[in-house]
Amino acid sequence: MKTPGDISIDIADGIATLRLANPARRNAMSTAMWHKLAAFAGEVPTRKDVRVVILRGDGEQMFSAGADISDFATARAGEGQARAYDALVERTCLAIEAISQPTIGLIFGGAMGAGASVSASCDLRVAADDAFFAVPAAKLGLGYDPRGIVRFIRVFGAGATRQVLFTADRLPATRAFALGAVHLIAPANEVEARATALAKQIAGNAPLTIKAAKATISAITTNNADLLAQAEAFYAAADASADYAEGRKAFAEKRPPVFTGS
Structure with missing residues (x-):
């Protein structure tokens, strides 16, 4: 069950799908949503029924327009509050990065501002071919957290990060794919199925092997x-x-292995 300005979580076949659900504000992240996303990220590594996490926006129009600016009058009113708000965003992104299971950002529409940071916190990104990333901070006159910029450089590279931050223009998903920041790209009407197929492929592999590789x-x-x-x-x-014993046995018996994460 989801309500506007919330997150929803569905779990099936080893895949947890988390939706940023604030469609009236293009899935912009309210303060409450940041807290709930961080709580989910902290809890999901303990779940044996989750092998992959897909993080997406509600609907197919927008991943996230970023932080909900309607919160800023109270949550980011002064310098101290602004730093505390930025720290909440950074803690949430670090919590996403610390999820032991592989995470896939499914990008429809745009991933903007702090929404771009959320998408960059995922291990893999699957995007519609008309999607984009953008950081419009220079059009708003606000400073962008250097910790978030470090994340962008790690994912998109320094050159693309400079262009996006200096111009406040969009980085098309097609260019992000060429840069290696997007790992799979498809038409909008196919991209969800492609992301699900990727998640199922990962979920069928040995979770302990993947956990070690991710770390x-x-x-x-x-x-x-x-x-x-x-x-x-x-x-x-x-x-x-x-x-590992099951993998060896399945190989010898010429059958698909059945991994349990133990």
Whole structure:
């Protein structure tokens, strides 16, 4: 069940689909939505019934128009409140990045401002061929959190980040695909099915192997020594798992493996 200015979560066949549901404001993120998204991101790694997360906007018109500016009069009124609000956005993006299962951002329409940060926090991005990314901060006169800019550089590259921030123009999904920031692109009427097929393919693989690989990639791309040590423990656990024994047995028996995440 979803209400305007909320998030909804559906779980089926190992795939959790989270929708940013504020269609009256083009799925802009209210303060309450930031808190709920962060709470979901913190809870979902403990769920054995979730192997992949798809994060998308409600409907097929917009991923997210970013932070809900109607909140700014109270939530971002002064410098102190602005810093606290930016910290909430950053904590939420870090929580998305810390989800142990693979995450897929499904992009219809635009991912703008803080919505672009949410999409950049996902492991993979699947976009409609008419979708776009944009950061219109320079048209509003507000500063953009340097931590978010670091994220954009990591995903889109420094050149595209400069262009988007300096001009406040759109970065088409087709160009983001050429840059490697979007991993799969398709016509709008096909992209949801393509994202679902990708999620199912990932969900059918060994979750402990993927968890170890994701942690290793995250550690290297963020230069996080603590996370690298954790990744090494995950790698060892995968090698000692029942899933590894099942994978070997299934290979010998010439059948698809059935992984349980144990």
